[in-house]
Amino acid sequence: MDIEQLISLYIDGQLDEMQIEQLKSQLEQNDEYKAEFYQLLDVVDSLKSLPQQQLPQNFHTEIMNKIKDNSKNISETKINKKSKILNFIPKKIIKISSLAVAACFIFVSIGIFYNTILNNGNTAQNYSQDAMPARSMQQMQLEAETSASSFSYQNENTVGIAMDSSVENYADQEKKENVSDKKIIKTAHLSIQVYDFDSTVENLKQITQQYGGYIENSSSDIIYNDNENDIMLKSGNMVLRVPAQNYNYVIDYVSQTGKIVGNYEQGEDISADYIDTESMLNAKELEKERLMQLIEKADNVNDLILLEERLSQVSGEIDSYNSRIKNWDRLVQFSTISINIEQIREESKINAISPNLNTRMKTGFVSSINNIKQLAENLLVWTAQSIPVIIIIAIFCILAYVVFLVSKKLAGKLKNKKL
Amino acid sequence: MADDLENILINKAKQGNITAFEKLITSYEKVVYNISYRMFNNEEDAKDISQEVFIKFYKNLDKFDGTSKVSTWLYRITVNTCIDEMRKRKGKETSSIDEVISMDEGDLKKQYQNDSKTPEEKLISKEDIDDLKKAIDSLSQNHKTLIVLRDIQGLSYSEIAEITDCSLGTVKSRLARARVQLKNIILKQKELSKDKNRLKDIKGERR
Numbered sequence: 001m002d003i004e005q006l007i008s009l010y011i012d013g014q015l016d017e018m019q020i021e022q023l024k025s026q027l028e029q030n031d032e033y034k035a036e037f038y039q040l041l042d043v044v045d046s047l048k049s050l051p052q053q054q055l056p057q058n059f060h061t062e063i064m065n066k067i068k069d070n071s072k073n074i075s076e077t078k079i080n081k082k083s084k085i086l087n088f089i090p091k092k093i094i095k096i097s098s099l100a101v102a103a104c105f106i107f108v109s110i111g112i113f114y115n116t117i118l119n120n121g122n123t124a125q126n127y128s129q130d131a132m133p134a135r136s137m138q139q140m141q142l143e144a145e146t147s148a149s150s151f152s153y154q155n156e157n158t159v160g161i162a163m164d165s166s167v168e169n170y171a172d173q174e175k176k177e178n179v180s181d182k183k184i185i186k187t188a189h190l191s192i193q194v195y196d197f198d199s200t201v202e203n204l205k206q207i208t209q210q211y212g213g214y215i216e217n218s219s220s221d222i223i224y225n226d227n228e229n230d231i232m233l234k235s236g237n238m239v240l241r242v243p244a245q246n247y248n249y250v251i252d253y254v255s256q257t258g259k260i261v262g263n264y265e266q267g268e269d270i271s272a273d274y275i276d277t278e279s280m281l282n283a284k285e286l287e288k289e290r291l292m293q294l295i296e297k298a299d300n301v302n303d304l305i306l307l308e309e310r311l312s313q314v315s316g317e318i319d320s321y322n323s324r325i326k327n328w329d330r331l332v333q334f335s336t337i338s339i340n341i342e343q344i345r346e347e348s349k350i351n352a353i354s355p356n357l358n359t360r361m362k363t364g365f366v367s368s369i370n371n372i373k374q375l376a377e378n379l380l381v382w383t384a385q386s387i388p389v390i391i392i393i394a395i396f397c398i399l400a401y402v403v404f405l406v407s408k409k410l411a412g413k414l415k416n417k418k419l
Numbered sequence: 420m421a422d423d424l425e426n427i428l429i430n431k432a433k434q435g436n437i438t439a440f441e442k443l444i445t446s447y448e449k450v451v452y453n454i455s456y457r458m459f460n461n462e463e464d465a466k467d468i469s470q471e472v473f474i475k476f477y478k479n480l481d482k483f484d485g486t487s488k489v490s491t492w493l494y495r496i497t498v499n500t501c502i503d504e505m506r507k508r509k510g511k512e513t514s515s516i517d518e519v520i521s522m523d524e525g526d527l528k529k530q531y532q533n534d535s536k537t538p539e540e541k542l543i544s545k546e547d548i549d550d551l552k553k554a555i556d557s558l559s560q561n562h563k564t565l566i567v568l569r570d571i572q573g574l575s576y577s578e579i580a581e582i583t584d585c586s587l588g589t590v591k592s593r594l595a596r597a598r599v600q601l602k603n604i605i606l607k608q609k610e611l612s613k614d615k616n617r618l619k620d621i622k623g624e625r626r
Contacts, residue, residue, distance in 0.1 A: 008595035012569075014576070036602075043602045046551055047570035053456045055449055056466055063448070063473050064441055070474055071437065 007037050011044050099400035183274045183328060184267045186247050186335035190254055191262030197234040197343040200257050204238060204339070207253050213242030213334065223343075233343045240337040247335040254339060262340070274328055281321040288314045425489055433480050440480075444473055447490060450572060451497050457567040458501040460556040468504060472497045487581060494568070495582045502560050547605075554604040562597035569594055 001009075006023045009015050015023065027034050194200045201220070208215060220236030242250045251265075291311045298304045431439035451472055456465035475496050483492060555566060564583060568574045574582070580590045 002595075004599050005592055005595040008598055009591060011598075012576070014591070036599075039602050039606075040598055043598060043605065044570050046548075047555075047566065047601075048573070050457075050548070050551070050571055052449065053453050053462070053465070055452055056462060059452065059466065059469075060445070060448060063444070063470050064437070066470055066474055067440065067477050068437060070477065071435065 003033050003036070004040075007040050011041060099397075099404060102400075182269060183271045183332050184244075184269050185328070185331045186244060187266045187268070188247075188251060188335070188337045189262070189264040189340070190251075190260060190337065191340040191342065192254065192258035193261055193342050193344045194258035195344065195346045197236065197341060200341060201236065201238065203257060204240065204254070207250065208240045208242060211242050211246040211250055213240055213246065213250070215239070216241050216336070220341075231345065233345065235340075235342045238339045238341065240339065241334040242337060244333055244335050247337070250337055254337065258341070261342075270328055270332070274325070277321050277324055277328075281318060281325070284314050284318045284321065288318060422488075426485065429480070429483060429485070429489065432477075433483075440477060443489065444476070444493075447493050448473075450490075451493060454494065454497050454567055454572060455501060457555060457571055458498075458505070458563060460552055464504075468500055469497070472500050475500065491578055491581050494574070494578075495584075498564055498568070498582055502564070505560055550605065550608050554601055554608060557604055558597065558600060561593060562600050565590065565594045565597045566601060570598075 001019075003023075003026055006015065006019065006026070010020065010023055027037055192200075197220070201218070205215060205218075215238060217239035218236070219238075220234050222232060223235045224231070224233040226232070240250065288311065291307055291314060295304065295307050295311065298307060425443065428439045428443040432443055448469070452465055452469045455468040455472070456462065459465055459468065472493070476493055479496075483489070487495075555563060558566060561583075565579065568579045568582065569576075576587055576590055579585075579594075580587045583590065585593070
């Protein structure tokens with residue numbers, strides 16, 4: 001570090017004691033350094049004593065005005081950008097297309113209007129043959145016969161459905177509300193196949209801890225040993241206990257660690273039993289209190305013996321109910337996931353060409369050709385279907401354009417007359 | 420300003436609340452103005468620059484992610500705006516003390532000799548404040564920035580490092596060089612004024 005930097009850092013109080021000593025000795029040895037030191041101190045002192053400039057008048061107001069203008073400009077430019085896009089399209093096209101859209105809208109709404117009228121008529125009368133030539137007479141008769149009855153039936157049905165659905169909704173809501181109160185013991189049994197047994201077990205241990213659970217039981221055996229080829233396969237069983245809220249995460253994780261070959265999940269609802277046991281416990285506790293009171297009042301030794309016998313019986317029952325409740329709490333809070341892990345030999349990376357490759361290729365080719373054919377057919381059908389609509393839209397567009405031209409000419413003539 | 424309050428104001432301002440923005444900038448206006456003033460050494464430029472700074476701040480509010488302090492971010496914009504403006508003006512103006520100073524009697528090349536002063540002799544007296552301002556003004560951009568931020572505004576080394584986008588080491592060494600440069604400029608000014616006085620004396624004697 002050169003002397004100038006030392007001095008500079010000294011001024012800012014950034015030197016440690018050793019560096020200060022170093023600076024001191026250098027200053028004492030060299031007068032030029034000393035002069036430099038005092039000059040620099042002087043410069044910094046005077047810089048520090050420079051007065052802070054006061055803000056000019058209206059400084060704040062001017063800034064805020066500019067910022068307000070700016071925020072307006074930002075929103076305006078956004079609008080301008082939109083209008084620029086609109087400007088890009090010729091005005092004529094916009095006018096014509098808007099007329100065409102309006103015409104289409106009218107056309108469609110007229111169509112819908114007629115359709116509903118016709119449908120309504122259908123419930124009371126037969127269609128006239130001219131109006132719907134495509135429908136067969138037989139079909140119409142059938143419709144006429146069933147229309148009156150089916151109408152009322154449908155009505156009832158829909159009401160029924162509506163009522164059902166409302167009841168279901170209500171039940172759903174109730175379910176949702178009660179699910180959190182319910183005491184459900186979740187248990188899962190999974191069987192997985194893995195290539196690397198040890199690392200899977202290790203990962204499972206870690207993930208269980210991570211989700212706040214613990215390993216209740218873990219065991220492993222060697223199921224195949226081939227010393228010559230250095231192959232050793234293991235199989236094992238693990239029982240994990242994880243907090244109920246993390247049950248799904250752990251299950252997901254286990255499913256991803258290997259190939260699932262067996263899966264069994266159970267959610268045992270013990271709410272009813274739990275509530276029963278709780279009320280039994282309360283009753284027994286009341287009985288215990290009563291017995292205690294009686295014991296205090298008892299004069300007779302025989303009564304006392306009897307009462308105490310009953311008391312010890314009740315206390316035993318209370319203990320057993322308590323332990324049952326505690327056990328349930330534990331089971332509900334911590335779900336059990338039992339995993340059967342089986343190690344399998346890693347499959348060779350390159351598989352032999354399957355003997356039916358040729359057939360598969362053929363089938364694939366044929367099915368793809370069929371798909372293309374189907375697509376082309378569908379496209380043709382769709383085009384044929386939409387031709388009438390396109391023609392009608394085109395007629396309306398042309399009409400709209402003609403109306404637009406005529407009105408423009410008329411406007412021009414009027415202007416000329418005025419002039 | 421408490422950081423929490425500042426965060427609330429920033430979030431509101433980001434949603435387009437101008438009152439929140441106004442509250443946010445009020446406490447920084449003076450420092451921003453003073454940095455700009457010392458960088459340009461005149462009120463007009465300082466006003467224009469600081470207004471530009473706050474507009475830039477407003478426009479770029481949504482880019483502020485809260486990793487640095489509002490003050491640091493704002494001063495960074497100030498310094499960058501000043502430097503950009505200086506670069507634009509470079510070539511248009513030439514009034515540097517390192518070059519040639521025009522005098523009544525013609526041009527005179529500056530000669531600087533480092534007289535070793537006695538410690539008692541003050542380098543800058545109170546009357547020399549204008550000279551000091553001129554000296555600051557003639558510093559190079561980087562040096563001026565460091566002098567303004569550290570010695571005039573009293574910001575910490577780490578804040579300066581963040582504002583100027585340099586390492587702490589660079590800030591330390593550059594600041595040392597800046598102070599030496601400033602000191603040398605002041606010494607040059609002193610020499611020049613002495614020369615000037617001498618010339619005046621000679622002129623008087625001739626008459």
